[in-house]
Amino acid sequence: MKPFLFLGTRAEDLAADGEVEAVLRFSGLAPTDVRRVRLERETLTEAVGAPAEELDLDAFSGIILGGGPFNVSDPEDTKSPAQRRAEAELRILAERVVAADVPFLGCCYGIGTLGRLLGGVVDRTYGEPIGALPVTLTDAGRADPLLGDLPATFDAFLGHKEAVRELPRGAVLLASSATCPVQAFRLGTRVYATQFHPELDADQLVTRIRVYEHHGYFEAGGADVLIDAARAASVTEPPRILRRFVELFARE
Numbered sequence: 001m002k003p004f005l006f007l008g009t010r011a012e013d014l015a016a017d018g019e020v021e022a023v024l025r026f027s028g029l030a031p032t033d034v035r036r037v038r039l040e041r042e043t044l045t046e047a048v049g050a051p052a053e054e055l056d057l058d059a060f061s062g063i064i065l066g067g068g069p070f071n072v073s074d075p076e077d078t079k080s081p082a083q084r085r086a087e088a089e090l091r092i093l094a095e096r097v098v099a100a101d102v103p104f105l106g107c108c109y110g111i112g113t114l115g116r117l118l119g120g121v122v123d124r125t126y127g128e129p130i131g132a133l134p135v136t137l138t139d140a141g142r143a144d145p146l147l148g149d150l151p152a153t154f155d156a157f158l159g160h161k162e163a164v165r166e167l168p169r170g171a172v173l174l175a176s177s178a179t180c181p182v183q184a185f186r187l188g189t190r191v192y193a194t195q196f197h198p199e200l201d202a203d204q205l206v207t208r209i210r211v212y213e214h215h216g217y218f219e220a221g222g223a224d225v226l227i228d229a230a231r232a233a234s235v236t237e238p239p240r241i242l243r244r245f246v247e248l249f250a251r252e
Helices: 013-027 044-048 081-100 109-115 139-143 202-211 223-232 240-249
Strands: 004-008 034-038 062-065 104-107 121-123 128-137 153-160 163-166 172-176 184-187 191-194
Touching: 004 013, 013 034, 013 202, 013 240, 034 044, 062 081, 062 109, 062 240, 081 109, 104 109, 104 240, 109 121, 109 163, 109 184, 109 191, 128 139, 128 202, 128 223, 139 172, 153 202, 202 223
Parallel strands: 004 034, 004 062, 062 104, 104 191
Antiparallel strands: 121 163, 128 153, 128 172, 172 184, 184 191
16 A cells, blocks of 8 residues: 655654554554655655655655644744645645645644635634634535545534634635534545644543643633643544545555
């Protein structure tokens, strides 16, 4: 099988390694099935030998983009050099992925990466607090090959400062929530982004609450309340998306 390319942007090893472990566990992939790149510390050229504009997309079964603390809507003067470089590489790669309809699954940060293409707008209008909230599939989502096996409404873990306010041209809305109209969308037939986290279980969410306690996702001193709520939540369906993504797109 051709490997899947996993792109991460988390500088904190505990969260970054936990994210990859969860992706492997939920997708059914072995470590040897995944080529991991940490864009917050290395360029694509350094990691795989080619820049975004020259990367051989046919060398991979598909691409999975994890979440992270970067926000495309951050003021430019607050972005670190690593963030600006990662965003630039991801934009070039995303444009190529959409043009070629390469299998792509962007989890949370994928909304920012894909959501700005083709006239889309990503801003702070529909941020949501950390926790579990119900997500509802649209008619198109219920008919979609990747999301269609999920219940019409399911609980998902999320927590984000930015979201899509206006979809890119041609995007198909697949899922929404009461507080965030765009929870998932598709471009073409094989390029996906989710605002919620399909790779998260309660243990990983607790890890991220601790790691990102001082990153502005919640008020100081609120971590224990969020952790208790995460432990009490029943979030079972979103991880199925990762296994389905592999089932649909893994190839020799």
